[in-house]
Amino acid sequence: MTTTSLHQDPKETVIVIGSAGVGTSTIINSHVDGVDATELSAPASGSDRFDGLNVFVAKGVEYVVSSGISGPMKRAHAAHIVCDNLRKPHGAKVIFVVCVDKETKKLRESDISLTHVVVSAFQNAAVEFGVVVNKVPDDADRSALRQQVMGTIKTDTCHPKDIAFCPLVPDLAESKNQSSPTAFAEVADLICDTPVAQLEPLDDCVSGGGAANLPFVNVLIGNPGSGKSTHINAVARECVTKAGVNAGAGIQHNTLLRFPIDGVTWIDTPGLSNITHWTRAAALITEALQHEKGHYRLIFVVTTNAGRLLSTDLAIMTIVLNAIHKKDVPYGIIVNKLSKRLHSLILNDADFCNEFVCSLNSGPYSTKDIFLALEVDDARDAEDYILPDVAMKSVLEFINGIPSITMQPNDVSAISATGFDEQESRLMAVVDKMIAENAKEREKMHKMHEEAMEQQRETFKRLLDDLKRQRKEAERQLEGAIQKADERQTLQKQIKEMETCKPEQQQQQQQQDLVKILEFVWEKIAEELPREQKRYENYQRGSGCFAGSVVKAATLMQQQATRGGARHDDAAALGLGLEAGATRGHSRDLQIGALPVGENDATGNSDVVQPDHGDENLC
Ligand SMILES: Nc1nc2c(ncn2[C@@H]2O[C@H](COP(=O)(O)OP(=O)(O)OP(=O)(O)O)[C@@H](O)[C@H]2O)c(=O)[nH]1
Ligand SMILES: [Mg+2]
Structure with a gap:
């Protein structure tokens, strides 16, 4: 094949x-x-x-x-x-x-x-x-x-x-x-x-084959010193065209310079504003646009003075665009050397931005392709300065995004330098009028805004009062609920206590405790009895303390009662109360009874509380 x-x-x-x-x-x-x-x-x-x-x-x-x-x-x-x-x-x-x-x-x-x-x-x-x-x-x-x-x-x-x-x-x-x-x-x-796709033809001259082979031409137009050459040098990454300060008609006022960079022809045109040279400059820009059939991008480089656009910049755009006999000619504007303050004002103040963009579009043509180029400190009044990569890249992206227009030589008539100043003053009058109208409009908007704000404030206040009321009511309800919950809790507690503490069971338990104590006491008395018998005999003989054994028994019973949960009056109920013992016996026997259970006596019997020396003496 x-x-x-x-x-x-x-x-x-x-x-x-x-x-x-x-x-x-x-x-x-x-x-x-x-x-x-x-x-x-x-x-x-x-x-x-x-x-x-x-x-x-x-x-x-x-x-x-x-x-x-x-x-x-x-x-x-x-x-x-x-x-x-x-x-x-x-x-x-x-x-x-x-x-x-x-x-x-x-x-x-x-x-x-x-x-x-x-x-x-x-x-x-x-x-x-x-x-x-x-x-x-x-x-x-x-x-x-x-x-x-x-x-x-x-x-x-x-x-x-x-x-x-x-x-x-x-x-x-x-x-x-x-x-x-x-x-x-x-x-x-x-x-x-893949389906066949189609775009609307731009115009008659590009329809049909061959448009793809046309050259791409980027033309930079602007006042002397606006930064045209600096931008071309930035794209080329080297100084291909002289850039710097000049007191007269501009560095490049006599020639048209073409630079092929990456398949695109870049044209550096002379500044149009200087009265001595504008006829020559106008002819050279005409020549640039009529040179060959191709895809053209028009880039106007303008600057500002204390935030205001220059009337000459606006006039140049109108004069050049007037010379192109095509509908809706696309173009872009680079607003160059913008101070940081002005740059941020345009970006952040909607009113200012609106006025600025309207001023740029105050002539018979308009564009949305506007690039705000921040002033580069090192470039100020420099000679052949190459802009940093980052600045160049953003400008280049912008230029690439400007739609091009396919033109052939007879689409462009000679750019007229005559009437430049009338054009300039007419445009400035338009700009002034527009600024005045904008100010009036702004005033109106401001008033409307204030009224809307006042209304909003009132609505908010009403809403806030409502909210406060609602909150108070909610707090009141909450307090009531908390109180009820407390009462309920107390009630529940009481019910629980009542449930757990049954009087019959308690009584039964006490009786059982009492029986145990009695058994214990009698056991002890039975153990003591032979000894007591002996003591009694001694007592009969003149010294003895039967009452002491009774008191001991009562004391033991009291200790047992404390351990087993029986109360003091249980012992009293037996007629063996401490008081009784104390009354019937000797006060010293009471102290003997207070000795802890389990202390060994001299005979080795741990359960029997022994009298102290006083008692021994006594017995
Ligand atoms: N501070 C600052 N200076 C710039 C910037 N761009 C250009 N300049 C400086 O402005 C001066 C003029 O720049 P040129 O590029 O020569 O201007 P031009 O538009 O080509 O001027 P003519 O050829 O005379 O029409 C030079 O000193 C540049 O260094 C910028 O972004 N910031
Ligand atoms: Mg130049």
Whole structure:
């Protein structure tokens, strides 16, 4: 199979877009099976070369392969290529090639960024596209990858129709023609199932073939010293055009400078404001816009003075846009060298921001593409200063996001320098009027706001009073509930006590205790009796203390009663009370009875309480 000429009318167009190293060319080479990689002139896999486009026709299908894309400029370029193809009469199928990061097993960030740039260039058009996920390792989670594709590569109106997974083939890089039909088997189905998408043609001059091959031209226009050259140098990452301070008409007032950077031509134009040179400057800007048919982006670089825009900046925009005979010419504005204070005021004060944006759009044209560039301290009054990467990147992203317009020389008439000052004063009058109207409007809004706030305050107060009332009532109810709960608890306690303490049981227990005590006492008396008998005999003989034994018995009984729970009056009930003993016997016998039970007497009897020496003496 061989490639066919581009001039044969293809049945359909398939546009394939992939970042550097993603494998775009390898996949397409395999897909068109038999067509040699060199014939296709597609760059080999892994190359970070971006040659623009590889266009060929195979089996009646036109393939537009844009591979090796890296960096913001190339992504924007790729987005233009896709849009141009979608504006063809028969539209095109869009296939993104992304690949899996070996480490994370997720899609590579650079691939996702490319799809975002391209998809957002479709703006509000509904486009369904196909996604080839290449280099999928065996152990990668395909459903997670599918989710990532479906969830990240989309806008409100554009989304993937389907996905083809291609496995990671380790030895593919070494193979001669880098084609592997088995590895890329799903690609054919994907291409087949992807619907043809179409965008509205921009205008007559770009419809039809060839728009994709037009050059991309970014033109920077602005007052002398606004920072045009500094921005071009930033994009080039080197000093390609002289930048610095100049007291006259500007550094570059006599020439038009073109710089091809990453496939895009950047044009540095001279400042328009200086009266001595504006005729020359106007002619040079006309020349820049009429130079060739291409995709143009117009970037106006303006500055501020104490927060106010310069009338000349506004006049330049109107004069240049007046010269282009096309509808809705897109353009962007870089507001350069903004102080931190002004920058934050615009971003944070809605009124100020509104007024600022309205002033920028006070002429007959307007744009939403406005970039607020913070003043870079080191760049102030510097010569050939290269802006830091971070500043350059954000500006570049902004410029890439400005829609381009396809123009040919006769779309632009000579920019007129005459009437510049009338234009300027007319615009300033418009701005002044607008500012005055804005102030009135603000006053009105302020009043309305105050009224609304007052109403809100009253409503809040009412609500607060209601809440306070409700809270008091709730507290009162809570207190009542707590009191009831306490009462209930006390009642429950009392019931429990009544339940556990039954008088009959208690009485029975006491009687049992009493019987035990009596048994014990009689036992003791029986033990004591022979001895007492002896004592009695002694007593009969003149010294004795029968009463002492009675007191002992009473004491023992009292001790037992204390142990067994019987009360003192139980002993009294027996007629053996201490008092009785004490009354009948001797007071000294009482003290003897208080000795602890278990102390051994001289005879070794541990249960018998023995009299002390006094008693011994007594007995
Ligand atoms: N502080 C600050 N200075 C800047 C910035 N951008 C540019 N400048 C300085 O402004 C001066 C003029 O910048 P240029 O880039 O030469 O301006 P120009 O628009 O090309 O001027 P002409 O060629 O004369 O029309 C230089 O000294 C720059 O260093 C910025 O963001 N911050
Ligand atoms: Mg310059």
